[in-house]
Amino acid sequence: MPATNGPLQAILERAHRIPGLTHFPGVDEITRRLDALAAEHPDLVTRRRIGTSRLGDPITMYSIGTGPDEALVYAGVHPNEPIGFWTAIRLAEDLCADEELRTGCRWNIIGCIDPDGTRLNEGWFDGPFNRVHCLEHFYRPAPAEQVEWSFPFQYKTAYFDQVMPEAFALMRVIDELKPTVAVSLHNTELGGVYYYVTKELEGFVAELHAIAASFGLPLELGEAETPVARPLGPAVYEMISAKATYDYTESLGMTPYSSSGGSSAEYAERHGTVSLVAELPYWTHPANDDQTPADEPYAGVLVRMADALGNDIDVMLEIFAAARPHLSGDSQLVRATDAFLPYLAKRPERDRLRAAKEDPARIATVAERFGLTDVHRSFRLRFGGMLLRALEGEIARGSAAAAVHPLARRMRSLYREWQDEAATLDHELRTVPIKDLVGVQYAATLALLGAVRREAS
Numbered sequence: 001m002p003a004t005n006g007p008l009q010a011i012l013e014r015a016h017r018i019p020g021l022t023h024f025p026g027v028d029e030i031t032r033r034l035d036a037l038a039a040e041h042p043d044l045v046t047r048r049r050i051g052t053s054r055l056g057d058p059i060t061m062y063s064i065g066t067g068p069d070e071a072l073v074y075a076g077v078h079p080n081e082p083i084g085f086w087t088a089i090r091l092a093e094d095l096c097a098d099e100e101l102r103t104g105c106r107w108n109i110i111g112c113i114d115p116d117g118t119r120l121n122e123g124w125f126d127g128p129f130n131r132v133h134c135l136e137h138f139y140r141p142a143p144a145e146q147v148e149w150s151f152p153f154q155y156k157t158a159y160f161d162q163v164m165p166e167a168f169a170l171m172r173v174i175d176e177l178k179p180t181v182a183v184s185l186h187n188t189e190l191g192g193v194y195y196y197v198t199k200e201l202e203g204f205v206a207e208l209h210a211i212a213a214s215f216g217l218p219l220e221l222g223e224a225e226t227p228v229a230r231p232l233g234p235a236v237y238e239m240i241s242a243k244a245t246y247d248y249t250e251s252l253g254m255t256p257y258s259s260s261g262g263s264s265a266e267y268a269e270r271h272g273t274v275s276l277v278a279e280l281p282y283w284t285h286p287a288n289d290d291q292t293p294a295d296e297p298y299a300g301v302l303v304r305m306a307d308a309l310g311n312d313i314d315v316m317l318e319i320f321a322a323a324r325p326h327l328s329g330d331s332q333l334v335r336a337t338d339a340f341l342p343y344l345a346k347r348p349e350r351d352r353l354r355a356a357k358e359d360p361a362r363i364a365t366v367a368e369r370f371g372l373t374d375v376h377r378s379f380r381l382r383f384g385g386m387l388l389r390a391l392e393g394e395i396a397r398g399s400a401a402a403a404v405h406p407l408a409r410r411m412r413s414l415y416r417e418w419q420d421e422a423a424t425l426d427h428e429l430r431t432v433p434i435k436d437l438v439g440v441q442y443a444a445t446l447a448l449l450g451a452v453r454r455e456a457s
């Protein structure tokens with residue numbers, strides 16, 4: 001553990017006490033654990049229903065501690081990102097067990113803001129935790145159905161107000177609490193650790209680095225998740241926003257995507273809330289923080305990977321278009337595929353335009369080349385898996401049109417090829433213990449409040 005200041009040291013000691021974890025909790029387990037805690041500590045925990053999911057699950061918030069500060073922590077904004085479920089549970093447990101932790105701040109914890117989407121990911125929460133298995137059972141909602149990106153948004157020609165009940169529940173809570181700090185619990189899949197924060201806070205970048213280092217996790221020093229992200233330091237970025245993405249897309253001469261909204265952090269900023277996102281990977285690869293030059297220009301890698309992704313998306317679009325008239329419109333998987341494939345189809349064009357703006361002589365780092373190559377690998381496993389589940393799910397319902405069968409077979413065989421390719425990388429990947437992932441997120445959450453308080457004093 002590196003030398004750190006007193007308050008951070010205390011946070012890290014707490015974070016390192018998280019016990020070993022062997023699975024991710026699904027919706028019912030999250031509720032069971034948090035309800036049990038509330039029943040055990042009726043004097044400490046206030047339990048309140050704040051909304052209902054579209055398919056009928058209640059959404060509950062658990063508040064622990066006294067003010068004056070209000071902290072809001074919410075998991076499941078992307079239901080394919082379950083590390084935060086444990087972070088929320090562990091934080092609630094520690095707040096009940098440790099009076100010092102709850103002094104001066106009321107922690108408002110939402111264990112799962114998107115139960116419907118989470119249930120569609122539960123097929124991989126018990127492992128085995130290899131990428132091929134996880135992504136075959138992966139579900140990411142359509143952009144307009146992601147709680148994170150479905151807050152009201154109006155900017156230039158964009159207008160979005162189709163706020164879902166789940167996002168609306170979170171919106172009401174944000175407006176009621178006007179939180180000092182908010183932590184939107186996300187995670188990534190493969191790579192290093194990186195963070196987003198809405199405000200530059202004195203000393204916070206160094207603390208975030210120290211937290212990742214204390215768990216032996218590398219920082220993500222390769223390709224940023226999006227070219228829009230403005231670095232505040234290595235692997236720490238200013239929070240990305242729908243506005244910034246709009247402007248960037250426009251600057252490339254492309255039409256901005258306007259079928260989703262703003263983020264929860266963008267929404268909370270009206271109350272002066274400082275928001276944090278800590279992105280943690282299940283797997284790391286030695287290339288993730290390798291800054292040595294690769295033997296290929298950066299622009300060349302961008303174009304090569306844009307072509308590869310473009311080809312795979314074209315095939316998926318063709319299969320989906322042929323099957324679409326025969327698929328159930330009320331399936332989350334069908335709606336997500338409907339939204340994602342045309343959206344992803346624009347990415348190769350964006351990356352070719354980016355490449356044209358790059359210095360053709362600049363050599364990519366090993367980290368950048370690996371990151372770009374792996375985006376292609378991960379995207380086709382994710383979205384190919386969802387398309388396959390939509391097709392095979394239609395067949396499993398027992399009423400699929402004859403036309404769906406050959407399409408499902410074709411997609412299954414293509415998907416196997418993609419899985420086989422991805423599996424060749426498995427022996428190079430390190431699976432990070434779940435308790436370490438939770439530990440980093442937990443420590444970053446507590447450190448955020450500390451950094452904001454330092455700034456205010």
Ligand SMILES: [Zn+2]
Nearest residue numbers: 078081186187
């Ligand atoms: Zn996310």
